[in-house]
Amino acid sequence: MPYLGSTVHLRALAAGALRPEPAPPTAQAERVAIVSASIGAGHDGAAAELARRLTAHGIVVDRFDLLDLLPARLGRLVRDGYHRMLVRAPWAYQRVYRSTERAGGGGPLARALLRTAEERMLRALHPGTGAVVSTYPGASRVLGSLRLRGRLAAPVLTYLTDFSVHPLWVADGVDVHLAAHAVPAAQARAAGARDVRVCGPVVDPRFRPGGAREREAARVRFGLPADAPLALLVAGSWGVGPVRQVALELRECGVAVPVVVCGRNEELAAQLRADGIEHAYGWVDDMPALMHAADVLVQNAGGLSSLEAFAVGLPVASYRCIPGHGLTNAAALEEAGAAVWIRDPDQLKDVLRDLIDGPLGLRRRTAGLALFADEPEGGPAAEIARVHRLGLPPLPPRPSARRRRAAARRLAATVVVASGLWACAVGTGIAAAYDGSGVIHAIGHRLDLVDDHPDHAGSEGHHS
DSSP states (O other): OOOTTOSHHHHHHHHHHTOOOOOOOOSSOEEEEEEEOOSSSHHHHHHHHHHHHHHHTTEEEEEEEHHHHSGGGHHHHHHHHHHHHHHHOHHHHHHHHHHHHHHTSOOHHHHHHHHTTHHHHHHHSOTTOOEEEESSHHHHHHHHHHHHTTSOOSOEEEEOOSSSOOGGGOOTTOOEEEESSHHHHHHHHHTTOSSEEEOOOOOOTTOOOOOHHHHHHHHHHHTOOSSSOEEEEEOTTTTOSSHHHHHHHHHHHOSSEEEEEOTTOHHHHHHHHHTTOSEEESOOSOHHHHHHHOSEEEESSOSHHHHHHHHHTOOEEEESOOTTHHHHHHHHHHHTTSSEEEOOGGGHHHHHHHHHHSHHHHHHHHHHHHHHHTSOTTHHHHHHHHHHHHOOOOOOOOOOHHHHHHHHHHHHHHHHHHHHHHHHHHHHHHHHHOOHHHHHHHHHHHHOOSOOOGGGTTOGGGGO
C-alpha cells in the first residue's frame, strides 16, 4: 500500500509546499485588522493562520469576532440558531442558502442586523490600521458598506475560505477578494467581485506531508491498527450531518477501518462507540498526526479540513454532504480536480479502494499538494502586506439615492418600451402568418400545457 512521501514526485511537491515565507524588517509599526466569526472553526482557523503569517512579515495584527460586535448578545443567538438549523432542520438551511443565492445576498433583516455592527466596528479598529481583512461573509458586508460610504479609509480585503463562493461573499465596497484556486476566483468574478487574486490556501504549517515514520508513530499514539487502511471521517467542529450513517457504511463496505472525529459533539462520539465504531473521537488537538495515520479523508462540508488534508497529501472524498455550502463546495472541489464527490452510495466501496491503492488516489494527492506548491510568492499574507504597503486607488463614488431611483425609473421605462416593441413584433408576425381563425388556434395551441394527442407525446416541443 503506498503511503505519503513514497515517490520523488510527491517529495518535490512537498518541498514546494513548505517554502519558507520571507519576514522583511519594517521601519515603523504597520497594522492590519482581521475580522472573522466563531461559526464553526473554518473562518477562525483561516484568520489565525493569516495573523501568524502577517506577524512574521513584521505587521501588528488585531483580530475581531463579528459576533462580538453585534449588540445585545445577538451574536450568540445567530451562532446558536445556525447550529440548531444545521442539526435539526437541514432542509430549512438548504432553502435559506438557495434563496439567498438566487437573490444575490441577504434580505432586509440580515442587512439591518449587520448595520448594527458598523459603529462598533469603527470604534474597534485602531486609528493606525492600514488594511482590514475579512474571513466571513457578514464581516465583508459590514466593512464594504463602511468603505463605500467613505467612513473607512483603509482598503478592505476578503479571504474566501470556501472553494465555492456564495453571493454573500461578494460585498460592494470590498477592494480585493483573495481566492485559494482559480475555481472560487471565477465564481467570485461571476458574482460581481472587481479585483480577484488567486493566492493559494491558508492552513497551519503543522499540516505537511509525512512519511512512514510519522505514519507509524501516529497510529501508535492514537491506538490505531498498524497495517489496516484507515478512512478518516470528519464533520467540522460541530460534528453535523449524517455522520453516524456514513461511519456505519464505511465499516460495512470493508475497504477501510473508519476513524471518526466528531469535533465538539461528544454525544455523537459516545453514540458511535456504542454502535461498535471503536475509533470515535471528540475534539482532537493533533489533527496533523491523525491525518498522517490515515489513508483517505471522507468529509461532508468542504471546509478547512479539506485544505488541511490537501497540505498533508491525503486524498479527499466528499460524501453525503450537508446542505448548502457542503454541496456547493463538493461540486467546486470536484471541478478543481482536488477531491472526488461520491454521489451514489453504491460507488463508495470502489472509489475508496481506488483512492487508497489506485491511480485515482495518486492523482488527487498530486492535485492537493499542487495547491500549495503553485501558490504565488508568499501566498495570501504576502498579498495582504503588499496591499497594505502600496495602497489602492479610492473606490468610485457611490451614486446618491436620488440618482439610483432615477436610474431604476429609466431601467423600468426601457423594459416597458422593449416589451411593447417585442409584443408588436410577435403580433405582426402572427397576423402575417394566420388569418383570424388561425390566430385563435395558434394562441390556444401555445397555451395548451397538456397535449391530448398521443402521437405528439414524444415531440421535443412539449418539454419546454
